[in-house]
Amino acid sequence: MAIRERLSGNEAVATAMKQINPDVVAAFPITPSTEVPQYFSQFVANGSVDTEFVAVESEHSAMSACVGASAAGARVMTATSANGLALMWEILYIAASSRLPIVMPVINRALSGPINIHNDHSDSMGARDSGWIQLYSEDNQEAYDNIIQAIRIAEHKDVRLPVMVCMDGFIVSHSVENIELLETEKVKEFVGEYDPGLDTLLNPEQPVAMGPLDLPPHYFEHKRQQAEAMKNAKKVILEIAKEFEALTGRKYGLFEEYKMEDAEVAIVVLNSTAGTAKEVVDELREKGVKAGLIKIRVFRPFPVEELRDALKHVKAVAVMDKADSFSAAGGPVFVETRAALYDAETKPVVISYIYGLGGRDVRTNDIMKVYNDLLEIVETGEVKSVYNYLGVRE
Amino acid sequence: MALNLREAVKRPERFTGGHRLCAGCGASVTVRAVLRALKPEDKAVIGAATGCLEVSSFLYPYTAWKDSFIHNAFENAGATISGVEAAYRVLKKKGKIDDTYKFIAFGGDGGTYDIGLQSLSGAMERGHDMVYVCYDNGAYMNTGIQRSSATPKYANTTTSPAGKVVPGKQQFRKDLTEVMAAHHIPYVAQTAPFGNFSDIHQKAEKAIYTEGPAFLNVFTPCPRGWRYDTPKLMEIVKLAIDTCYWPLYEVENGKWRLTYKPKKKLPIEDFLRPQGRFKHLFKPENQHLIEELQKEVDRRWEMLLEKCGE
Numbered sequence: 149m150a151i152r153e154r155l156s157g158n159e160a161v162a163t164a165m166k167q168i169n170p171d172v173v174a175a176f177p178i179t180p181s182t183e184v185p186q187y188f189s190q191f192v193a194n195g196s197v198d199t200e201f202v203a204v205e206s207e208h209s210a211m212s213a214c215v216g217a218s219a220a221g222a223r224v225m226t227a228t229s230a231n232g233l234a235l236m237w238e239i240l241y242i243a244a245s246s247r248l249p250i251v252m253p254v255i256n257r258a259l260s261g262p263i264n265i266h267n268d269h270s271d272s273m274g275a276r277d278s279g280w281i282q283l284y285s286e287d288n289q290e291a292y293d294n295i296i297q298a299i300r301i302a303e304h305k306d307v308r309l310p311v312m313v314c315m316d317g318f319i320v321s322h323s324v325e326n327i328e329l330l331e332t333e334k335v336k337e338f339v340g341e342y343d344p345g346l347d348t349l350l351n352p353e354q355p356v357a358m359g360p361l362d363l364p365p366h367y368f369e370h371k372r373q374q375a376e377a378m379k380n381a382k383k384v385i386l387e388i389a390k391e392f393e394a395l396t397g398r399k400y401g402l403f404e405e406y407k408m409e410d411a412e413v414a415i416v417v418l419n420s421t422a423g424t425a426k427e428v429v430d431e432l433r434e435k436g437v438k439a440g441l442i443k444i445r446v447f448r449p450f451p452v453e454e455l456r457d458a459l460k461h462v463k464a465v466a467v468m469d470k471a472d473s474f475s476a477a478g479g480p481v482f483v484e485t486r487a488a489l490y491d492a493e494t495k496p497v498v499i500s501y502i503y504g505l506g507g508r509d510v511r512t513n514d515i516m517k518v519y520n521d522l523l524e525i526v527e528t529g530e531v532k533s534v535y536n537y538l539g540v541r542e
Numbered sequence: 543m544a545l546n547l548r549e550a551v552k553r554p555e556r557f558t559g560g561h562r563l564c565a566g567c568g569a570s571v572t573v574r575a576v577l578r579a580l581k582p583e584d585k586a587v588i589g590a591a592t593g594c595l596e597v598s599s600f601l602y603p604y605t606a607w608k609d610s611f612i613h614n615a616f617e618n619a620g621a622t623i624s625g626v627e628a629a630y631r632v633l634k635k636k637g638k639i640d641d642t643y644k645f646i647a648f649g650g651d652g653g654t655y656d657i658g659l660q661s662l663s664g665a666m667e668r669g670h671d672m673v674y675v676c677y678d679n680g681a682y683m684n685t686g687i688q689r690s691s692a693t694p695k696y697a698n699t700t701t702s703p704a705g706k707v708v709p710g711k712q713q714f715r716k717d718l719t720e721v722m723a724a725h726h727i728p729y730v731a732q733t734a735p736f737g738n739f740s741d742i743h744q745k746a747e748k749a750i751y752t753e754g755p756a757f758l759n760v761f762t763p764c765p766r767g768w769r770y771d772t773p774k775l776m777e778i779v780k781l782a783i784d785t786c787y788w789p790l791y792e793v794e795n796g797k798w799r800l801t802y803k804p805k806k807k808l809p810i811e812d813f814l815r816p817q818g819r820f821k822h823l824f825k826p827e828n829q830h831l832i833e834e835l836q837k838e839v840d841r842r843w844e845m846l847l848e849k850c851g852e
Contacts, residue, residue: 350630352640359613360613363602
């Protein structure tokens with residue numbers, strides 16, 4: 149029987165970590181993810197896990213210690229947000245290229261400057277090309293479920309890549325919601341014993357050297373292999389989601405399609421805003437408007453073909469980015485979604501909205517405006533503006 | 543324990559020949575001398591900061607390291623080995639590992655005194671059972687001889703060049719060994735590959751087999767950066783020690799001890815003269831700069847003698 153609980157997002161993530169009982173957690177506090185290592189160190193102090201908790205002196209060292217521990221053959225986790233993730237940036241690439249299956253909750257928060265502790269996606273979007281798999285979560289339930297699946301995805305022999313599990317800072321991390329937890333035994337059975345294989349620093353059979361100077365004769369091939377692992381990840385993510393569905397009844401894909409079967413207008417969005425948008429979709433549907441929603445769960449690898457298929461029959465799509473990429477040409481999710489549609493025979497109009505930066509509230513009426521803009525485009529055939537900012541004082 | 547060099551060199555080398563370090567470089571000598579202190583039956587994981595030693599010893603697909611080896615980035619050898627050591631502790635506790643492993647990180651002065659200081663300090667403060675070895679060659683040698691905070695005053699480097707109005711580096715060097723001693727960790731020592739290697743051997747052995755964190759600062763000449771004739775490596779080391787530019791001492795559980803006292807303290811000039819990086823100091827108009835260096839060497843030496851109760 150699943151366990152019904154009321155937990156905040158951070159508690160949910162920390163609970164998943166407790167049930168996974170990783171070998172090493174190395175972490176440094178940063179708002180709003182601070183509670184994760186806080187809860188976890190309490191588990192360590194109470195003996196509810198037998199993890200080595202390394203309270204490092206910075207996020208740079210957190211990720212560096214995770215690399216060392218994972219290279220030594222341990223199952224390793226950490227957590228961070230915003231500037232902490234930015235400080236890890238150099239080592240994110242090293243973790244991925246060393247093919248180390250580290251799992252990290254990222255509690256999304258705006259990047260400085262100016263300093264701001266509230267939610268947007270500029271942190272994880274900044275790390276989108278670091279070679280990490282990225283899963284996004286709408287609420288505490290999805291964050292919990294994603295963490296458990298992430299362990300399996302990261303450690304799969306065809307993948308062996310680190311995974312970040314993103315959720316919105318404060319909106320989810322500090323909001324208490326109902327959640328269904330798995331029994332710890334079931335989590336343990338699902339994630340299994342970690343088998344790091346023979347390529348570990350502590351392999352008694354043979355010493356191993358990691359992190360070489362890799363010059364032009366080999367570097368490119370190594371990056372190509374890493375890219376192949378990312379390609380493999382898509383299939384593995386879906387296989388593991390199926391197993392997870394069999395265990396819990398909760399279904400996960402590369403993205404969630406909400407009322408998309410006959411949708412004429414749609415929004416593409418990440419994380420908790422999807423919940424707000426679903427309300428608007430329901431309201432519009434009651435009025436007979438064919439509105440739909442796509443909530444991307446897997447942003448790396450990017451589900452190009454699948455998104456193309458899901459969107460090709462829609463007339464107008466708005467991609468909402470809670471991060472600007474300062475390309476002067478739309479947000480990061482917009483750019484990739486629009487590129488995915490290039491090969492579709494019939495393609496919708498695709499427009500970009502940057503919204504919610506630095507924790508600016510996004511309400512149902514904001515999202516209603518986006519759908520109304522799309523409906524106007526469909527009606528008039530005229531696109532007034534491709535690049536838009538939503539909810540900002542201009 | 544006194545070193546029987548004849549016996550010690552019979553131990554199988556854990557750092558092979560065929561690495562790409564320069565002829566006359568002190569780093570390979572330092573590494574071999576430190577690793578010789580490992581009991582042959584003990585396994586080790588070696589970490590390295592980005593630098594000469596790392597790029598010369600592990601150029602894919604070759605490695606000169608017979609023990610497991612990890613290079614992560616420039617500034618994080620301390621944190622990386624912390625992670626490896628934490629993994630070892632937990633995997634040993636869980637019964638997944640039987641063998642005894644020792645953990646040693648090597649970094650140059652750039653990766654240790656400067657960019658890696660935070661990661662090193664954190665690792666030492668947290669008490670990981672590891673040894674951090676700084677091979678101090680007094681500049682960023684791998685990137686083309688730029689000044690570091692370990693560079694001696696008035697040395698000519700590419701970012702502290704001796705010119706018409708500025709005679710080389712403008713600051714005295716940071717005393718990292720003292721900074722590490724202020725961490726009050728079980729063992730800190732300053733050493734050098736010197737004479738029959740007994741000083742570095744004994745200190746490496748203590749560092750490796752003392753439980754908890756230990757730090758070794760090893761004087762490691764660089765023929766490219768210091769501009770000396772490669773066969774003069776050991777001569778330069780001896781001059782650094784006998785001029786008291788690089789005193790040999792240890793701080794064991796807070797107790798300071800001088801481990802070598804020159805019979806005759808030589809003038810700093812003797813250490814500076816064979817090195818091209820100090821050539822400009824020997825122009826007649828720069829005599830006062832050498833005097834200034836002598837004063838600072840004397841001052842630091844007197845302070846050390848006092849700490850060591852000499």
